[in-house]
Amino acid sequence: MFIRQISTLKNSSIANFIKVLLRGISQVILIENAISGFLILLAIMIYSYSLGLMALLSSFIGTVVGKLGGADTKDIDQGLFGYNSVLTGIALSLFLEGSFRWFIALSGAFITAIFTAIVMHITKKIRVPALTFPFIIVTWLILLSSYKLKALKLSPSLVPQDLVHWKLYISGHINWMEGVFSGIGQVFFLDHILSGVLLFLAVFWSSWKFGVLAIIGNALALMTAYILGAEHSLIIKGLYGYNAILTMLAVAIVFSSPQKKYSFLSGVIATILTVPITASISIWLIPYGLPALTMPFVLSSWVFIGSRNILPNL
Structure with missing residues (x-):
């Protein structure tokens, strides 16, 4: 016994x-x-x-x-x-x-x-x-x-590039479905549709709210990047989506405001903000050949979560 x-x-x-x-x-x-x-x-x-x-x-x-x-x-x-x-x-x-x-x-x-x-x-x-x-x-x-x-x-x-000769290439058809699943896949550096499906399933398994917010965050990033004229290849690969998904989850629900009714709105703003932050950090790192990783997510989330110490409605 x-x-x-x-x-x-x-x-x-x-x-x-x-x-x-x-x-x-x-x-x-x-x-x-x-x-x-x-x-x-x-x-x-x-x-x-x-x-x-x-x-x-x-x-x-x-x-x-x-x-x-x-x-x-x-x-x-x-x-x-x-x-x-x-x-x-x-x-x-x-x-x-x-x-x-x-x-x-x-x-x-x-x-x-x-x-x-x-x-x-x-x-x-x-x-x-x-x-x-x-x-x-x-x-x-x-x-x-x-x-x-x-x-x-x-x-x-990871190839360092000279900013003097940098050119923005905006061309080609956007496969929106691929962009949706690549967005969440890039959180783990994955460029695979089935892997993206499983990742969304993992999020929904945790909470339907998490799943819905992840989809909204990704959609906001795709639309914002397209409207602002981001490179189509990067949109398709999900390189503007993964930071947006993490930011939406962090600001809108995980570290939400004491005033819950404002959390979603601040999450939307923080998510949209990740797109220009991603673009700026990426260009800043080009001479060193480094990836932006999740720094746009960290910076955008810190701005809103940190400011709530003084501005609780954000």
Whole structure:
């Protein structure tokens, strides 16, 4: 009987730990739900099995760092030490090449978990969420170091360009359906329609409100980018959509205003704002060959969430 109880306790602990890992993945889309995390992991693995494994290992690293570091159990169980590590691991494994790529990506996931603790400590004092800021900074720094460190090799997809010769190409037919599913897919750097469908399913599984707001956020980004004359190829690839989706969820529902009736409106404004922010950050980073990542989401969300400390109706 005693041995059976010990075995049940171990199985329960393992199951709970797996749930935490999956929440670490789902928190990338501001969701605390293990089943949603599983659906997201499945979406990543459909696109690339190795990328799915990287996401799981990165979530494991972030969670273990939180546990061994003595972080608040509630923060760990919610997956708050996993999601930034997940994004860093995925991004570095995609944007770097060479035999050290996986080691660097997993090391980046480890560094990000520690940096997450620092950022969480600072942002709590000013009453704004850390969001994906740790992932952005660590990823940018590691990618930039490749210009000085031979062991780090940038992917050919990240090519520095001279702004003097920069031209805006607006041509071609827009496949709106592809843009819809690519938008949410790009949150995890996925360009695959089936993966996008599963990601939307993961969001709706968590809450129908999350799902509806994700669709609205993506639609607003597509329309705004098109009206403002963004490059059609980038609209189709979802590069204007993913930050908008995250911003809508963050501002309108996850970190909503005390005056709930104003949350949706401020979410809409913040979502639209991500489009020009994405364009400006992208052009700023072109000479370095860096991707904008989720910085537009962070900046737009911080503006509205932070300002609510003084302007609660926003």
